[in-house]
Amino acid sequence: MEAEQDLLERCDLWACIQCGKCTGGCPVSFKTTLNIRRLVYQVLLDGQLSPEGMEELWDCTTCGTCVLRCPKEVEPSELIIGLRTILVDGGVIPPTIRDALTSVFRYGNPSLMPPDERADWAEGLEVKNIAEGAETLYFVGCIPSYDDRAQRIAKALVKVFQKANVDFGILGVDEKCCCNEVRRVGEEGLFEYMVEEQQELFSTHHVKHIVTTSPHCYNTFKNEYPGLDVKVQHYTQFVAELIEQGRLPFTGELEQVVTYHDPCFLGKQNGIFDEPRSIIQSIPGVDFREMDRIRDRSLCCEGGGGRMWCEGTNPEERLATSRFEEVLSVGADVLAVACPFCLLTFELAAKAGGYDEKVQVLDITELLARVI
Amino acid sequence: MSATLIIGAGIAGMQAALDIADAGFKAYLVEKDPSIGGRMAQLDETFPTLDCSSCILTPKMVSVGGHSNIELLTYSEVAEVEGVAGRFRVKVRKKPRYIDTDKCTGCGLCAENCRLRDRIDSEFNVQMGKRGAAYLPFPQAVPMKYTIDGDHCLMIQRGKCGKSPPCQDACPAGAIDFQQQEEILDLEVASIIVATGFDPFNPLLKPEYGYGIYDKVITGLQFERLSSASGPTYGEIKLDDKEINDVVFIQCVGSRDRHLGNAYCSRVCCMYTAKHAHLVREKLPGAKVTVFYIDIRAFGKGFEEFYDRVRENHVHYRRGNPSEIVKRGDRLVVKAEDTLLGQPVEVEADLVVLAVGLVPREDTEAMARLLGLTRSEDGFLEEAHPKLRPTETGIEGIYMAGCCQGPKDIPDTVAQAKAAAASAMIVMSRSSSKATSHQG
Numbered sequence: 001m002e003a004e005q006d007l008l009e010r011c012d013l014w015a016c017i018q019c020g021k022c023t024g025g026c027p028v029s030f031k032t033t034l035n036i037r038r039l040v041y042q043v044l045l046d047g048q049l050s051p052e053g054m055e056e057l058w059d060c061t062t063c064g065t066c067v068l069r070c071p072k073e074v075e076p077s078e079l080i081i082g083l084r085t086i087l088v089d090g091g092v093i094p095p096t097i098r099d100a101l102t103s104v105f106r107y108g109n110p111s112l113m114p115p116d117e118r119a120d121w122a123e124g125l126e127v128k129n130i131a132e133g134a135e136t137l138y139f140v141g142c143i144p145s146y147d148d149r150a151q152r153i154a155k156a157l158v159k160v161f162q163k164a165n166v167d168f169g170i171l172g173v174d175e176k177c178c179c180n181e182v183r184r185v186g187e188e189g190l191f192e193y194m195v196e197e198q199q200e201l202f203s204t205h206h207v208k209h210i211v212t213t214s215p216h217c218y219n220t221f222k223n224e225y226p227g228l229d230v231k232v233q234h235y236t237q238f239v240a241e242l243i244e245q246g247r248l249p250f251t252g253e254l255e256q257v258v259t260y261h262d263p264c265f266l267g268k269q270n271g272i273f274d275e276p277r278s279i280i281q282s283i284p285g286v287d288f289r290e291m292d293r294i295r296d297r298s299l300c301c302e303g304g305g306g307r308m309w310c311e312g313t314n315p316e317e318r319l320a321t322s323r324f325e326e327v328l329s330v331g332a333d334v335l336a337v338a339c340p341f342c343l344l345t346f347e348l349a350a351k352a353g354g355y356d357e358k359v360q361v362l363d364i365t366e367l368l369a370r371v372i
Numbered sequence: 373m374s375a376t377l378i379i380g381a382g383i384a385g386m387q388a389a390l391d392i393a394d395a396g397f398k399a400y401l402v403e404k405d406p407s408i409g410g411r412m413a414q415l416d417e418t419f420p421t422l423d424c425s426s427c428i429l430t431p432k433m434v435s436v437g438g439h440s441n442i443e444l445l446t447y448s449e450v451a452e453v454e455g456v457a458g459r460f461r462v463k464v465r466k467k468p469r470y471i472d473t474d475k476c477t478g479c480g481l482c483a484e485n486c487r488l489r490d491r492i493d494s495e496f497n498v499q500m501g502k503r504g505a506a507y508l509p510f511p512q513a514v515p516m517k518y519t520i521d522g523d524h525c526l527m528i529q530r531g532k533c534g535k536s537p538p539c540q541d542a543c544p545a546g547a548i549d550f551q552q553q554e555e556i557l558d559l560e561v562a563s564i565i566v567a568t569g570f571d572p573f574n575p576l577l578k579p580e581y582g583y584g585i586y587d588k589v590i591t592g593l594q595f596e597r598l599s600s601a602s603g604p605t606y607g608e609i610k611l612d613d614k615e616i617n618d619v620v621f622i623q624c625v626g627s628r629d630r631h632l633g634n635a636y637c638s639r640v641c642c643m644y645t646a647k648h649a650h651l652v653r654e655k656l657p658g659a660k661v662t663v664f665y666i667d668i669r670a671f672g673k674g675f676e677e678f679y680d681r682v683r684e685n686h687v688h689y690r691r692g693n694p695s696e697i698v699k700r701g702d703r704l705v706v707k708a709e710d711t712l713l714g715q716p717v718e719v720e721a722d723l724v725v726l727a728v729g730l731v732p733r734e735d736t737e738a739m740a741r742l743l744g745l746t747r748s749e750d751g752f753l754e755e756a757h758p759k760l761r762p763t764e765t766g767i768e769g770i771y772m773a774g775c776c777q778g779p780k781d782i783p784d785t786v787a788q789a790k791a792a793a794a795s796a797m798i799v800m801s802r803s804s805s806k807a808t809s810h811q812g
Contacts, residue, residue: 017628019666020709025580025695029709029716037709069580069695071629292699296579 015072022066062305063264084186108176134169143340156369180220185306215266240275252371253285259332262298263339303341320349374800382410384774385567391793393441407513420678437514457769458803468552470520475547478516482506482539501604563796570775573626573728627729638729730779
């Protein structure tokens with residue numbers, strides 16, 4: 001009861017006027033029974049809500065559209081996270097999410113992968129460890145460290161850094177999950193524990209500048225790590241600067257039609273819309289075309305908020321699949337992304353929907369690696 | 373004769389000037405635009421009575437223009453104010469019109485022959501029509517004198533316009549004067565009325581509605597021009613050749629929004645949207661009209677009855693604040709939750725009208741500094757007491773009328789203007805007894 005009262009205040013639910021802007025823009029409300037506006041109302045009326053049996057709570061991708069648009073500055077998605085916390089505390093949790101959380105606690109990654117293999121992707125790339133001292137910490141993240149496909153983003157980014165003579169290092173096998181998603185599935189305790197570990201690691205190595213592969217890591221470092229006195233950048237910000245400073249000379253051309261999908265944690269939640277576009281547009285030969293749903297109106301790929309580990313109640317209608325209609329409508333042969341989650345969800349959707357013959361899904365780093 | 377300075381010649385400033393002048397005092401009416409009339413001149417019909425805005429406004433404009441006690445200073449701005457109640461010394465900057473208003477007969481040949489004719493966005497038609505550098509903002513303008521917009525005019529900007537400027541060649545009165553310079557006028561007045569109005573909310577600040585991206589998403593003020601017989605389509609509701617079958621109105625755009633810092637209700641949008649919905653049903657009888665709203669506020673005289681009438685005209689009122697507009701093929705799709713159904717919905721539209729709210733004018737801070745006034749939390753000018761001195765400012769002898777103090781409709785604006793005029797007259801009557809000579 002007390003926790004829920006706290007939730008009312010923390011999410012400022014008393015400010016809600018039930019206008020429905022949250023549900024109207026919620027990317028999953030059209031395909032599941034999750035209705036965040038009604039949820040707010042129920043919690044307000046009852047002062048408490050037992051989330052047990054509400055499977056649709058796991059449908060939320062925490063994309064942040066509801067928070068961004070609420071005219072009363074209520075934080076509807078924080079309510080969902082709060083209700084998930086109640087479920088997690090009670091042990092009522094989808095098994096795949098439970099496994100991911102257990103894995104983060106034990107191995108420092110959500111994918112049940114051995115910690116000592118975390119830096120295997122970098123073998124032979126001559127990437128130094130941050131312990132040797134470096135101006136910039138490249139924070140790789142779990143998916144780009146272990147996933148075969150996503151490793152290519154990390155490798156491409158290393159190539160970019162090396163071409164631009166960036167003095168950088170990685171944490172290697174000591175790197176641990178940033179826990180952006182851990183917080184979003186409601187495991188507050190684990191989040192706090194891991195934040196403390198991570199902060200210690202950063203201060204041991206006197207980290208002053210972090211560049212992340214993933215907008216998810218970027219988001220939590222920038223907005224949720226208490227007192228982290230470090231300059232945090234998503235790679236698109238850093239690389240856009242490198243290009244502007246003339247530190248990244250292009251040697252090739254890319255004769256392709258490219259469109260770009262804004263990741264929620266980069267765009268809607270952190271307002272980074274221009275840097276990824278300026279990078280793509282600076283690549284010689286590229287014909288850059290915008291889709292209809294861009295920037296503040298971008299459509300979530302459904303990879304966030306724990307959805308990488310949990311299908312949700314309606315796995316049939318994938319938002320990522322419908323996105324390809326838009327990609328094709330602008331005649332693009334490359335769908336560029338700037339997030340490992342987006343990369344994987346879109347690749348999966350491309351294969352499932354038979355779009356993979358017409359459209360390649362590539363991270364911006366991979367485009368860059370082809371022309372430097 | 374004691375005088376009052378009135379800043380802004382919309383309906384508030386005009387009403388205050390007329391009352392003061394009719395009482396036998398002098399009114400200096402300063403207006404930054406080339407014509408008086410303000411926002412009300414842009415409106416089509418007015419709620420809830422549906423009388424034509426310019427039909428009720430134009431006679432007032434003519435009275436103001438012809439009143440012997442009113443000195444009109446159009447295309448002018450207040451530059452400096454010193455002194456105290458009973459004796460304010462004011463400097464007014466009169467911008468060059470590049471047309472001698474004593475000679476100009478209003479024939480319009482300069483505008484017809486201007487090299488930039490139909491090349492500059494018309495402010496009056498809210499970017500939906502064009503004008504030239506030599507122009508009359510709208511047909512009923514007072515004074516009926518043309519203006520050359522120095523920011524665009526080739527003669528002013530480059531010192532050259534073809535072999536010889538065609539406006540000058542065409543003017544039969546020899547009124548064109550490119551040598552005109554800015555003038556500073558010194559006035560002494562007993563009191564001041566601020567009636568500077570509002571700005572419409574800029575819908576680019578709500579990017580989820582695609583304003584500026586989709587040309588079929590327009591603002592309420594643009595709808596007024598579209599529906600007006602003097603507008604760019606002569607009152608036809610159309611944007612291009614495509615037929616309009618589905619029209620969606622969205623309420624509260626830029627109002628009741630803490631996120632934008634506009635926490636207040638703009639008071640007029642519910643009713644102006646009801647009026648727009650009525651106009652669509654009247655002019656496009658086959659069109660389906662949907663109004664998305666959060667709460668309907670029909671609190672004024674005749675308002676609820678008008679809202680009843682509009683619904684009975686077969687307008688669908690759906691409770692829900694739309695979250696975004698996207699495109700599907702050629703059509704717009706408004707995505708919302710119908711909160712009464714408890715379901716997310718998509719409504720296709722050929723035209724979407726955003727009921728943009730009223731915000732403090734961009735130059736409110738400059739005006740507040742010029743006069744030493746304060747602003748309330750909503751950004752509008754602050755009254756001396758929210759209940760008992762709603763038309764007075766913190767400075768004795770300076771009063772407010774209309775939307776510079778906060779959003780209000782026409783009758784409330786007129787009422788406040790008359791109250792401000794009464795307050796100004798108290799100061800003027802006091803100072804008349806010991807009046808010294810002054811200009812004007």
